[in-house]
Amino acid sequence: MSKVTIKDVAREAGVSISTVSNALNGVDVLHPDTREHVLNVAKRLNYIPNLNGKNLKSNATKVIGLFITSMRGPYYDQLVDSISKECEKLGYELNIFITKNDRTALSNILGKRVDGAIISNEFIDEKDVAVLEEAGIPVVFIDRERVSKTSSSVVFDSYKGGQDVARYLINLGHKRIGYIRGYDHLYDDIKRYEGFRDTLLDANIPFYEEDLLIGYFEEEASFSAVKAFVRSGKDLPDAFVAANDLSAIGCIKALKSEGILVPKDISIISFDDIDLSEYFTPPLTTVNNPIIMLGKHAIERLLGIIRGEEVGKLDKLQGSLIVRDSCTINKNILIR
Template sequence: MAREAGVSISTVSNALNGIDVLHPNTREHVLKVAKRLNYIPNLNGKNLKSNATKVLGLFITSMQGPYYGILADAIYKECEKLGYELNIFLTKNEFTALANIFGKRIDGAIISNEYIREEHVEKIEQANIPTVFLDREFVGRTISSIVFDSYKGGQDVARYLLNLGHRKICYIRGYENLYDDVQRFKGFIDTIDKSGILFSHDDLLVGYFEEEASYAAVKAYVKSGKALPDAFLAANDLSAIGCMKALKSEGIIVPDDVSVIGFDNIDLSEYVSPLLTTVNNPIARQGILAVDSLIEIIQGKKSHGILEKLEGNLVVRNSCTLNKNVLIE
């Protein structure tokens, strides 16, 4: 490239990296030659010199459903805004994930991967790798966490349903090994217990955060002949939508016969019928904060990682109503 342009290697580097030390005509000449040659800079060589890649890594285990699309898009846009590239590592293999985290291919990691366990976190900290966890409470010298307060959200929806007079509530879980699912269910159960209502294990379904799986679980529940609950509480909106479709297929009217409530406030929740009552989860905000926090760690602006909790709010729409069979004081 330098030979073709008739300039030094340093001049090529300055032109390609926008360093303002060249005459405008020289820079324009180098860029025209680079374009004609379809020249691609050797980032590995550059990285060896600067010890930086200007690339962040997002480690996730799925792209299914609206949640991950919103999250990844927000992270990508914030990276672009701040001059970083984003690599997405989609894997359930912790060794693959760790190889890329420790392989110096990225400047820092944003991790939403439950297969990265506590013993791995210790090694990440020992290696001083800038890292931000999403919905995992880890903090260290170079490790921060951005967490949605799912426990409070579980409390809020439980209180809302109780205040409507609902006493028999069926809960649709996602994956019980995931932080947000565990915290939402715990917030719900703790609130129900404090009210003096006994929650039956028969009223616990598993929908895997998916519309189809939740549809099947609710359909089987209704067909089993069990007494219909006053309300269904789903751990995310897709499960709630699957629930409403299953109830409709069985001739059960929401909310006249039974109330349904979800979590996350995805776009679809405003377009289903009836409109879905849910808890707003600031997914995009969480992604933006993750990038900002990670870059601050990379640039040495933080002497120690932090744990930041984001709260959601209840979004009341049309899928819940008063239980007419219970006298509310």
């Protein structure tokens, strides 16, 4: 089967080649309907820009692309700052693309606007990843485990983190442990929850689905979820695991607003160890996420691929449990 060309897309869409080029490269000269029509045709035909074309044989751009869906929260603050500093130190510029449109992301990557990409964007799906690999684009993922000749993954070992928080609470005598999830389609949330549930299962400790709340990795959403749980009249678990520190902070604030004190009445534990976690009241017991090292490793792996010095590999960075004051021994165990 012959490769689809830009001429094929233009013919199928009923527009000129220049219109297709402008649509694919995000040039703001087209009517939105025209641009959407062209992009839909290109996607349907599975068009891949010709990376061997004359206009793509120029020198390296010395630009790295970071593709994310949000800049909200301390996690992204630290990650972007780490990657930016590494790029500056190594003589590269960093372009940040905040988008939920996979075609926009692919256009910028395949159009050689960057020498390589660091991706933490769930909207770039497995089909898109296959396209990038076929095109031989250097990529590092920090939101999934994906390895090929030109693709590396640098991830936080969230599964082990989930194991660590569960074991810590079990060792404190907690028998009923609730969980506040983030987004159940994201790598870190999936792995943290799996590690937690598997550890409870190994210890023959049941998990009650009514103790599973959704906090979307946000303080406000976790506050609302916990407050609604308390006001429902359901029995509180001995402890809550929060999917990140912001969720833990929202949880503690909601409990406090209902007259429930941490850790006197309930233990709270979380993930990431953001700056605020040490100074919050009570200071949070949390699993440290080496976000700065994550950014540094991502750049190192990406430049290794770009320079032809290495092929793709998987790095799992370990966190450590930081014990502070938001957890305590289960009083019911002491009473016995």
